[in-house]
Amino acid sequence: MSKNKKAETAGLHWWVVSLSEDVSADKPLGVICDGRDYVLFRDAGGAVRALLDQCAHRRAPLSLGRITAQGWIECPYHGWRYSGESGSCVNIPNLSAEEKVPGYGVDAFAVEERDGFIQLGTEGLHSDRTQLADFSLAQKSAQWHASHLIAYPHDALVDLLLDAPGAVLQIPGATILNNHRYGEPIVSPTTIEVTHAVAWTPRGKMPKQAQADFPLALRLMVEKAGHSARVELSDDTGAVLIAVAIGLSPVKRNLTAALWRATGEPYRERILELGVRAHLDALEIKHAYVYPSLLRRDSAAEQLIAIA
Amino acid sequence: MNTVVAETVAAEKAATAEDTLASKWRPGEFALRDAWFPVAQAPTLHKRPLLRMVHSQPFYIWRDGDRIRATDYHPIAPRRTDGSEFVSASGDYPLIERFGYLWVWYGNPANADPERMPDIPFLPQHRAQPKYAWGVNFFHCTYELVLENILDLTHIDFVHGSFSGSADSEEDSIRFESTSETVTMIRTVKNRPLSTYQREVLGASQTHHDIDAFTHIFIRSGVCFLHSHSSILPGIPLMQSNTPESSTLTRANYVFGVQQTQDKAYARNWPRTAPDIAAQDESVLNPQNPRYLRQPPRRDNSTRFDAAGLHYRKRHIALIERQQNGDFDYLPDIAEGSDLADILKVKRMS
Ligand code: FES
Ligand SMILES: [Fe+2]
Numbered sequence: 269m270s271k272n273k274k275a276e277t278a279g280l281h282w283w284v285v286s287l288s289e290d291v292s293a294d295k296p297l298g299v300i301c302d303g304r305d306y307v308l309f310r311d312a313g314g315a316v317r318a319l320l321d322q323c324a325h326r327r328a329p330l331s332l333g334r335i336t337a338q339g340w341i342e343c344p345y346h347g348w349r350y351s352g353e354s355g356s357c358v359n360i361p362n363l364s365a366e367e368k369v370p371g372y373g374v375d376a377f378a379v380e381e382r383d384g385f386i387q388l389g390t391e392g393l394h395s396d397r398t399q400l401a402d403f404s405l406a407q408k409s410a411q412w413h414a415s416h417l418i419a420y421p422h423d424a425l426v427d428l429l430l431d432a433p434g435a436v437l438q439i440p441g442a443t444i445l446n447n448h449r450y451g452e453p454i455v456s457p458t459t460i461e462v463t464h465a466v467a468w469t470p471r472g473k474m475p476k477q478a479q480a481d482f483p484l485a486l487r488l489m490v491e492k493a494g495h496s497a498r499v500e501l502s503d504d505t506g507a508v509l510i511a512v513a514i515g516l517s518p519v520k521r522n523l524t525a526a527l528w529r530a531t532g533e534p535y536r537e538r539i540l541e542l543g544v545r546a547h548l549d550a551l552e553i554k555h556a557y558v559y560p561s562l563l564r565r566d567s568a569a570e571q572l573i574a575i576a
Numbered sequence: 577m578n579t580v581v582a583e584t585v586a587a588e589k590a591a592t593a594e595d596t597l598a599s600k601w602r603p604g605e606f607a608l609r610d611a612w613f614p615v616a617q618a619p620t621l622h623k624r625p626l627l628r629m630v631h632s633q634p635f636y637i638w639r640d641g642d643r644i645r646a647t648d649y650h651p652i653a654p655r656r657t658d659g660s661e662f663v664s665a666s667g668d669y670p671l672i673e674r675f676g677y678l679w680v681w682y683g684n685p686a687n688a689d690p691e692r693m694p695d696i697p698f699l700p701q702h703r704a705q706p707k708y709a710w711g712v713n714f715f716h717c718t719y720e721l722v723l724e725n726i727l728d729l730t731h732i733d734f735v736h737g738s739f740s741g742s743a744d745s746e747e748d749s750i751r752f753e754s755t756s757e758t759v760t761m762i763r764t765v766k767n768r769p770l771s772t773y774q775r776e777v778l779g780a781s782q783t784h785h786d787i788d789a790f791t792h793i794f795i796r797s798g799v800c801f802l803h804s805h806s807s808i809l810p811g812i813p814l815m816q817s818n819t820p821e822s823s824t825l826t827r828a829n830y831v832f833g834v835q836q837t838q839d840k841a842y843a844r845n846w847p848r849t850a851p852d853i854a855a856q857d858e859s860v861l862n863p864q865n866p867r868y869l870r871q872p873p874r875r876d877n878s879t880r881f882d883a884a885g886l887h888y889r890k891r892h893i894a895l896i897e898r899q900q901n902g903d904f905d906y907l908p909d910i911a912e913g914s915d916l917a918d919i920l921k922v923k924r925m926s
Contacts, residue, residue, distance in 0.1 A: 322867060324876075324877045325876060325877055325878070325882075326724075326864065326876055327864055327867040327868065327876065328860045328863065328864055329863045332859065332860070332863065343734075344734065344735070344859070344860060345731055345734060345735065345860045346728075346730045346731050346734055346881075347730075347733070347734045357877075360879055361730070361733065361734075362730045362733075362748070362879070362881050363879065370877070370879070372877040
């Protein structure tokens with residue numbers, strides 16, 4: 269009954285909007301987060317800055333402009349320049365040297381660059397930093413990363429990840445068994461953890477006979493609000509082969525951004541390239557049962573506790 | 577061009593005073609009516625009817641024997657409606673062929689007075705310009721933003737720097753005049769560096785020049801004239817239609833008054849820049865549109881350089897208010913004071 273209720277996200281104002289390597293001091297980057305346009309760029313000191321992507325003058329997108337030698341962002345339409353730190357307009361080209369730049373500006377937002385992820389505080393410069401998500405990974409011998417725009421609503425994507433991780437994630441050569449979980453989901457006030465069996469994908473058809481034991485296990489830890497998730501792929505001894513940190517954020521309409529970084533060790537001489545799919549698997553969505561996702565909603569979690 | 581209401585802008589004062597009013601500006605939300613729109617170049621009309629729109633109203637333009645008609649239905653399709661208040665009982669809109677264009681009247685047909693058509697001294701009245709002198713561009717935005725862009729000087733250095741040269745001039749002054757229907761802006765620039773385009777493609781050997789640039793817009797129809805006199809380069813005036821097809825599409829039919837220069841090569845080369853210059857404007861106008869269209873009121877910040885644009889917003893708001901109250905008349909302040917050919921400094925062709 270509470271399954272259509274949006275999970276509680278109040279109080280969380282940080283979203284992953286980019287990976288570190290996508291923000292440069294050469295070219296501004298326009299991103300959309302939760303329906304709002306932002307421009308990201310690096311200033312002269314290399315710090316990532318985020319401003320509302322709308323010039324204070326005639327609303328042109330600053331992301332179509334350029335970054336000046338001083339590390340300011342310059343609007344493409346008439347060249348007004350803004351400091352990334354404060355959002356203040358610092359230069360208007362046609363004004364004479366004696367003329368003072370009026371106190372104009374655009375909204376500036378807090379940015380945190382950590383572990384290769386860029387998180388943006390949508391509450392402005394004073395967004396509460398205690399709410400930053402942790403994306404740190406103990407680095408293994410190989411690293412890979414990607415970001416995808418997925419045509420599926422953010423909140424529903426978080427549910428889907430919990431209910432049918434194989435619809436959202438992929439491991440070439442192996443199959444995540446959406447319907448084969450180890451134990452009940454573990455629910456904390458802010459996260460849900462669930463572990464699924466992973467089988468080698470057979471070359472021919474899947475065998476009819478059930479396998480008793482599986483070579484691999486996929487452990488998912490999803491933040492209830494859906495800003496971040498972690499995935500670990502382990503072998504049957506429990507050794508972690510691959511770890512993935514995923515940032516998820518609503519873009520606009522039904523689009524969701526998935527930005528992730530993975531690190532892993534070779535297993536039987538090869539790397540299992542676990543990652544987020546660029547395109548969701550429709551059949552897996554069709555066959556997904558709604559279960560662990562129910563526990564994102566407080567009332568469902570309370571019921572579970574009551575039953576227990 | 578007439579000086580019944582003439583204003584010279586001194587400083588930021590004007591910009592800020594008009595700012596407050598201009599923040600009420602709602603582009604793309606009101607269809608100003610009772611004006612002539614040059615929707616098609618006359619030579620583009622062949623056997624097939626042309627479809628043009630003015631404020632989403634369809635205009636089928638076609639030949640009926642010797643006559644050119646503009647109707648609200650396609651001649652081979654049965655007329656499905658009784659027509660709108662913009663057409664006569666036969667479904668015809670008023671139409672006039674002049675200056676090489678087919679002009680249609682959007683508004684009450686009873687008010688379609690040929691006197692309301694602009695005087696375009698640099699175009700022959702009864703003859704179309706040669707093919708190389710005209711064309712069309714589209715701006716995917718509402719036409720008010722295009723008009724504001726046309727009255728906007730400082731974007732030229734940024735958006736069109738490759739054609740116009742950089743902003744490092746000695747003197748740069750702006751003067752504008754307006755009436756209830758028009759806004760005119762004159763910019764005087766001394767010692768402006770020439771662009772690579774001007775030097776290499778147009779063959780100017782000097783490095784700097786002085787310019788008097790003239791911009792004139794008609795608020796209702798969007799028609800504008802642009803002309804600039806350089807101390808070195810020949811000048812070719814431009815008429816651009818900026819027809820509001822809808823709040824997301826402006827059709828800019830353009831034609832150059834190529835007879836104004838003796839330099840035949842320049843007369844052929846300069847019109848070729850039109851699509852590139854338009855693409856530069858489109859790159860900012862298109863993203864601007866959703867940021868204005870049906871958005872909650874938000875004050876734009878301005879400097880003294882925006883005075884003409886802000887003034888246009890004010891005049892536009894005033895015209896809308898009058899039309900909302902059922903007043904579609906042209907006020908006496910638009911009576912021509914002096915000859916437009918003199919103001920533009922062009923040789924009269926008609
Ligand atoms: S719109 Fe940005 S400087 Fe004018
Ligand atoms: Fe322009």
